[in-house]
Amino acid sequence: MKSLAKPGGWEKFFWPVLAAALLLAVWHFSVIWTATKVFPSPLSVEKGLAELLRKHVLWADIGDSLRRVAIGFGTAVVIGIPLGLTLGWYPAANQVLNPVLQILRPISPIAWIPVAIIFFGIGDRAAIFLVFLGAFFPIVVACVSGVSNVPSIFRRAGRNFGLSPAQILARVVFPAALPQILIGLRIALGIAWLVVVAGEMIAVDSGLGYLVIDSRNSGKRYDLVVAAMLLIGVIGLALDIGFRRLEKIRSVRWGFRS
Amino acid sequence: MATRDSVTTSVSGVKLRMEHVGMVFARDGKSVSVLEDINLDVRDGEFICILGPSGCGKSTLLNVMGGFLSPTSGSVSIDDETVHGPDPRRILVFQERGVFPWLTVEGNIGFGLSKLSSSERRHRIAHYVQMTRLQGFEQTYPSDLSGGMKQRLQVARALAVNPDILYLDEPFGALDSVTRFIMRGELLRIWQTERRTIIFVTHDIDEAVQLADRVVVLSSRPAKIQDILTIDIAHPRNLSSPRYLEHRDDLLKKIGLAYAV
Amino acid sequence: MSSSVRLRPVAFIAALVVIWQIAVNRHPGQLLPGPLEVVRGIGDLLQHGLLLKYVVASLFRVTWGFLLAAVIAIPLGLTIGWYRRAEMAFNPLVQIFRPISPLAWIPIAILWFGVGDLASIFLIFVGCFFPLLLTAISAVHNIPDLYVNVGRNFGLSTADFIYRVVYPAVMPQLITGLRITLGIAWLVVVAAEMIAVNSGLGFLIVDARNAGNRYDLVVAGMVVIGTIGLLLDLGMRSLERVKSFRWGYSEN
Numbered sequence: 001m002k003s004l005a006k007p008g009g010w011e012k013f014f015w016p017v018l019a020a021a022l023l024l025a026v027w028h029f030s031v032i033w034t035a036t037k038v039f040p041s042p043l044s045v046e047k048g049l050a051e052l053l054r055k056h057v058l059w060a061d062i063g064d065s066l067r068r069v070a071i072g073f074g075t076a077v078v079i080g081i082p083l084g085l086t087l088g089w090y091p092a093a094n095q096v097l098n099p100v101l102q103i104l105r106p107i108s109p110i111a112w113i114p115v116a117i118i119f120f121g122i123g124d125r126a127a128i129f130l131v132f133l134g135a136f137f138p139i140v141v142a143c144v145s146g147v148s149n150v151p152s153i154f155r156r157a158g159r160n161f162g163l164s165p166a167q168i169l170a171r172v173v174f175p176a177a178l179p180q181i182l183i184g185l186r187i188a189l190g191i192a193w194l195v196v197v198a199g200e201m202i203a204v205d206s207g208l209g210y211l212v213i214d215s216r217n218s219g220k221r222y223d224l225v226v227a228a229m230l231l232i233g234v235i236g237l238a239l240d241i242g243f244r245r246l247e248k249i250r251s252v253r254w255g256f257r258s
Numbered sequence: 259m260a261t262r263d264s265v266t267t268s269v270s271g272v273k274l275r276m277e278h279v280g281m282v283f284a285r286d287g288k289s290v291s292v293l294e295d296i297n298l299d300v301r302d303g304e305f306i307c308i309l310g311p312s313g314c315g316k317s318t319l320l321n322v323m324g325g326f327l328s329p330t331s332g333s334v335s336i337d338d339e340t341v342h343g344p345d346p347r348r349i350l351v352f353q354e355r356g357v358f359p360w361l362t363v364e365g366n367i368g369f370g371l372s373k374l375s376s377s378e379r380r381h382r383i384a385h386y387v388q389m390t391r392l393q394g395f396e397q398t399y400p401s402d403l404s405g406g407m408k409q410r411l412q413v414a415r416a417l418a419v420n421p422d423i424l425y426l427d428e429p430f431g432a433l434d435s436v437t438r439f440i441m442r443g444e445l446l447r448i449w450q451t452e453r454r455t456i457i458f459v460t461h462d463i464d465e466a467v468q469l470a471d472r473v474v475v476l477s478s479r480p481a482k483i484q485d486i487l488t489i490d491i492a493h494p495r496n497l498s499s500p501r502y503l504e505h506r507d508d509l510l511k512k513i514g515l516a517y518a519v
Numbered sequence: 520m521s522s523s524v525r526l527r528p529v530a531f532i533a534a535l536v537v538i539w540q541i542a543v544n545r546h547p548g549q550l551l552p553g554p555l556e557v558v559r560g561i562g563d564l565l566q567h568g569l570l571l572k573y574v575v576a577s578l579f580r581v582t583w584g585f586l587l588a589a590v591i592a593i594p595l596g597l598t599i600g601w602y603r604r605a606e607m608a609f610n611p612l613v614q615i616f617r618p619i620s621p622l623a624w625i626p627i628a629i630l631w632f633g634v635g636d637l638a639s640i641f642l643i644f645v646g647c648f649f650p651l652l653l654t655a656i657s658a659v660h661n662i663p664d665l666y667v668n669v670g671r672n673f674g675l676s677t678a679d680f681i682y683r684v685v686y687p688a689v690m691p692q693l694i695t696g697l698r699i700t701l702g703i704a705w706l707v708v709v710a711a712e713m714i715a716v717n718s719g720l721g722f723l724i725v726d727a728r729n730a731g732n733r734y735d736l737v738v739a740g741m742v743v744i745g746t747i748g749l750l751l752d753l754g755m756r757s758l759e760r761v762k763s764f765r766w767g768y769s770e771n
Binding site: 095097105109202209229230232235 | 527528531532535551604605610611612614615617618620621623624626627630702705706709713721724725728734737738740741745746747749751
């Protein structure tokens with residue numbers, strides 16, 4: 001049965017630290033036991049990380065990746081939210097547009113690379129375009145379902161108080177749908193982070209994704225590869241946590257308390 | 259018949275008139291008749307209860323009165339004007355979850371007041387906060403309010419726009435019986451302070467007898483007006499008085515006629 | 520839905536295709552192919568038997584990676600979700616690994632498995648593992664305490680409890696999670712094939728471009744990818760409609 005005893009406060013740190021320590025130990029010893037010449041041990045990863053920090057390349061790469069995410073994600077928000085709200089508000093429009101979206105959505109942004117290169121050439125813009133594609137669909141979908149899930153009581157109250165359809169959309173439907181939209185945005189941000197790293201592995205020559213693949217290609221520096229991977233994980237996590245903070249703001253918190 | 263201030267000072271005119279109103283829904287290819295030949299005159303300032311068990315069409319009737327639904331036959335007119343759609347002059351209060359969870363108490367009450375100047379707005383909000391006894395909770399969000407307080411908030415929001423008619427769709431149905439009792443008293447107090455026409459839907463016989471000037475009894479689907487009972491007791495109504503119990507028994511009998519078991 | 524309404528999206532797509540063709544005709548000599556070329560490209564691929572071969576290769580990898588991830592991640596996730604201490608232990612680690620794009624694992628995948636099928640299956644496995652793990656954990660959390668208490672009240676054995684309370688309670692959420700993760704798997708396989716293997720739809724796209732700028736085949740590949748991804752999604756959705764799972768969705 002579910003463990004009933006409430007874990008003490010200290011356990012919040014104890015268990016994850018224990019698990020992490022175990023993981024590191026297993027990692028360390030498997031490197032030693034298999035006598036691998038290539039796969040890095042935890043220590044060499046740490047040294048590699050320090051090396052990257054010293055060389056200052058790291059900050060430029062991190063900055064590049066974040067910048068691409070910011071622009072691509074920002075564009076997806078600016079275009080996707082109004083579109084999603086409209087489609088959610090006018091089911092007829094959604095009916096028409098939805099099949100197109102459903103066909104485009106399963107195409108990995110990475111598969112768009114050749115097309116992106118045609119339009120944007122190799123480089124920053126192509127990567128930003130990929131990020132946009134990755135974030136766009138989840139945002140639209142979240143807006144559509146957010147709007148359709150607004151209880152009809154709210155819409156009726158809006159009509160009752162004499163609000164025009166535009167006012168109802170702005171003052172009733174949008175705030176009511178906001179929690180769900182925020183969740184969609186957070187998920188889209190996570191996807192954007194995945195896409196930018198993947199895109200940088202193929203279509204550009206800077207950024208954390210590029211760092212991963214370059215470290216391997218130019219010298220089999222797997223210690224740097226793993227260091228970069230861990231950085232990617234940590235930054236992605238930071239983005240996620242930061243976004244969750246938004247969900248705690250008073251005027252939307254109502255939607256997240258259950 | 260005991261006279262009350264409430265009856266004699268009300269305007270003699272008819273506020274809301276329903277003539278031969280019928281409502282037929284198409285569901286899964288079949289047509290379901292929910293309302294049939296409803297004829298009703300509601301006077302200005304009256305407190306009317308519509309009584310019937312769940313599912314008989316009371317809410318549909320209310321929605322038709324409020325203009326949220328167009329009747330398939332007959333017409334509804336308010337102040338001799340045919341009703342075409344919802345209007346802030348007649349506000350509907352729902353059973354629950356009607357308040358906007360993203361606005362504070364103040365925000366909700368002020369919802370329909372955007373056309374007023376900000377000082378007028380503040381004044382009016384404060385007035386209705388007082389009237390519904392929500393002082394101290396102006397900045398509170400609905401998730402921190404009890405069920406009874408949320409319903410008071412809905413009423414305050416409705417009253418703030420000065421409607422002529424207030425429709426209440428089983429507003430106390432989700433509350434515990436003690437709170438329901440208290441809320442009925444509150445509603446009557448508010449009604450006596452600021453007189454409006456109130457049309458109150460309920461399935462609770464006691465509630466109808468305690469609140470209404472007249473009780474409209476609906477038959478089972480398709481709903482027709484089975485009977486209209488006038489309750490002529492002055493407020494506050496003594497719930498153990500013989501007159502009260504007489505009315506109650508009368509209603510029970512009438513329901514018994516309408517719903518043969 | 521009347522048939523005229525059903526036709527609207529079709530008409531819309533048709534209109535888009537026409538606009539696309541006109542745009543391409545207006546700018547001859549640029550690289551992006553028009554719809555006619557794309558269709559011819561698909562025909563080309565079918566003729567050479569390549570299309571079928573590549574689709575099968577991609578689906579093969581998806582199936583293996585996805586199933587492996589499901590078989591490991593779901594029981595693991597259910598266990599972790601159940602024991603609060605286990606979750607405290609593993610959650611931070613999972614949260615750090617989750618945002619790492621599966622593609623970032625490519626160097627390691629190639630190191631361990633070389634270039635080929637195994638590497639791409641590994642990548643798909645990684646891409647599916649964390650979402651499924653988190654779905655399972657969340658599904659366990661969402662089992663209403665009420666059901667747990669009833670199980671305890673009736674003195675169910677552990678096995679009985681898992682079979683008669685836990686399993687039905689988590690099924691709807693798991694199925695939705697599986698559907699979403701299958702979509703992720705499809706995205707990953709295409710991306711992985713563009714880098715790490717020599718067959719499959721992703722490889723088709725890269726190869727068509729590299730070996731002769733055959734953009735008609737590139738876009739043809741994209742269309743096929745989109746269509747199969749859509750079919751996979753629809754297939755999973757019809758699974759959700761199976762009666763014995765449907766209760767979980769009507770509970771809303």
